[in-house]
Amino acid sequence: MGTPATLEADAPLTLAEPAPRLLGFRDTLGLWGNLGISLLLPVAAAYVILPGRPLGPTFAAIVVGAVIGALLLGLGAAAGAREGAPAMVLLRGLLGRRASYLPTALNIVQCVGWATFEIVIIAEAASRLLDAPRWPFVLGAGVLATLMALRPLGAVRVLARYAVWAALASVVYLFVEVLSHPLPAFTDGGAGSFWTAVDIVIALPVSWFPLAADYTRHVRGGRAAFAGTSVGYGMATIAFFTLGALALAAYGAAGLDVIGALLAVPLGFVALLVLVFVEVDEAFANIYSTAVSAQNLSGRLDRRILALAVGGVATLLAFTFDIAAYEPFLFLIGAVFVPLVGVFLVAYYVMPRGAWDVSDTAPARPWLLLPWVAGFVAYQLTLPTYFSGVGSGWTAWWTARQTDLGIDPGNGWSASLVSLAVAALLTVAVCLPARRRVPVPAPSEEVAS
Structure with missing residues (x-):
């Protein structure tokens, strides 16, 4: 369990302080397993289901998407x-x-x-389960997530040692009950093709890529970080998407309402209540990562003050803001980061140019903006981000560009994989000339580990 001094240590307050290496494989596995335990995943399973087809192709799409997404996340x-x-x-x-x-x-x-969004989900689910007013759960979830963000490594250790077991027990119970029910073929579903289903599953792990290093900078080695992150989040992704799909198949009368289907399980109310509580870790992770991201703009900012401010803003927005109307914009930003993953991984792992400079004097490399932008364009041409109402012009414009280029709007491709491929290939093209001019030193023992 470590010495008292080790257990008291936590993340540095500013960028000027070194990051302590306090986490191992078990902590990392527990953290990312918990982050993968989210009600968003079984709810999103409704959009992964291939209607009118046997269960097998849907489950195959879940596994393929989870493996690809988890490997990308693990590399970051x-x-x-x-x-x-x-x-x-x-x-x-x-x-x-x-x-x-x-x-x-x-x-x-x-x-x-x-x-x-996570605070709203927690409050809505708890209010529905307990038949109580929504506002106390908004306040409680916001306060708890913010307090966890003040001592992030302490929160990680608690999640890895305790919360994950409660969540695992609930998931196992739900699986046993759902699998004891007849499982007919799906008649409803939101996936138009196998690869569009894969695309939805990939999006969940990749959405954590811009946050992953905020936690794994405290892991003792690259191998432990890769294995703990990819296995923890990948297995949770497979389990929760599968659980959502099975619940819809077993309790088809509930239509595409996954929460309603899980509530139909005997004692499903209790299991869901546990999962709602565990959901707080997603809100905590986003609050903490907002604070750490802001430190890149000014390294002297104290992450505790930033976390308090971010937690207060998120809680206030959860009280007053229609987050459902904001959801498409969040997906649009997610689409921005998908090609950036491809650019980063190729530049870091495939086209090394010596030490990776993260100092205040890191030189500009503006040519790498080109593959990033091209990857984003490729994503939108494959599957434009859907907006309704005021933002519908965005979707209409990209749909018109698909028509101009002869791209079938129902092409059935994976926008994530297309975007990643375009960004990665262009990154090689723009980095190769620079690599030829600069000799590549042998990797150090520390980096190779």
């Missing part, structure tokens, strides 16, 4: 452990210090949005 987590830097500071080595402000600003917006 390993980079954070190797460099000892949070996610947005890592991007200094990719784009340069000042250019890294662009993804930092976008990440701050998306983290605040997702923290608000």
